[in-house]
Amino acid sequence: MKEVNQERVNRLIEGIAGFGKSEKGITRLAYSKEDFAAQKWLLEQIADLKLTVTQDAIGNTFLRREGKNSQLEPVAMGSHLDTVAQGGAYDGVLGVVGALEVLYMLQNEELERPVEVIIFRAEESTRFGFATIGSKIMAGVGSPEKFSSAAKKNEASFEECLKENGYNPEDYAKAVKQEGCFKCFLELHIEQGKVLDETGEQIGIVKNIAAPTRFKIIVEGIADHSGATPMDFRRDALVAGAKLILAVQEAASEESENGTVATVGVVETEPGSINVIPGKVTLWVDLRGVDSESIQNAMESINEAVSFVAEEDSVRITVDMLTSDEPVPLSEDLANIFEEICQEKEISYRVMNSGAGHDAMHMAKLVPTSMVFIPCKDGISHNPDEYASPQNIAVGIEVLAAAVMHLANE
């Protein structure tokens, strides 16, 4: 097998970063002209791999190299090229460029199975309010109609966007894949957290992908005059909300051993005036973990706190569930293969969970799936300062190539 060509990998990552770049970072939203241009440019750069290029009904792209036996299910790898607004150069791009580099490394190898690189559409939720749309549709989860339901005012919905780009939303079912369609799916990604960067380990082998439970806690009190209302006559929604913010923190802290985390990321206060007691407060909560029972425990604690505070502060509190997904376990067999590869090559590694969602969680519904993380500087991601060193990138690609070499002959 050939070695990782770091110069080519850097050139491709930097080249893609040029699409959507400004002083504020890289903005290459799903299905934007920058997104299409980046993919077109990348395919031109790797034309010498002579891959067969196909697209499904919503624009997920498949790049295929034949195997000795073209009837066998291909080994699949891949990730995404779209970014958040003002994002960085590595999230998603690493997994696509890394997978293509693996094909260069294996160019002179005879492999039993075909190998495919998938470029998923619309992994980031920035444009349509839903994440991992491309892989969700492949896995039969959701429809263009559903993914249009969170469309922003005066902006194209997902369905309109498909039409604008020459796809027929009604054909989406043609993009749904059968279970077992691939031998397996492997995704290389930056960690997007700081564990590997701080421990100095080179590789993270992902065991579970955490699933977000997202909900709003709406507290309704009474918006009285801040000067004319004595303290014991108040029904202050923000004071009650503040107690709930602490309750959310405590609920997750009690479950932190099991990897559960919770965040109140948004607080909306109405009417939001210095001389009016807050009458209504909405807290947006993101609760995540890899252990369903632990997430449930945290949710129960939060619900108990809701009842308690409603009673104590004489306010009305409702919990409005937005999403509640199950955590996704990845393939243990594939994780073992990655562990053996790291041991053989004396590469330091850790078996860990992914706090962020990825296309791999939907691919796991179709085929055995695994993910490999490499460190990113200070854990920074979805930010222009996102950075992974060429050395760490090379190690990640080397491990991925070894796994593909093994699996494509299995």
Ligand SMILES: [Zn+2]
């Ligand atoms: Zn990503």
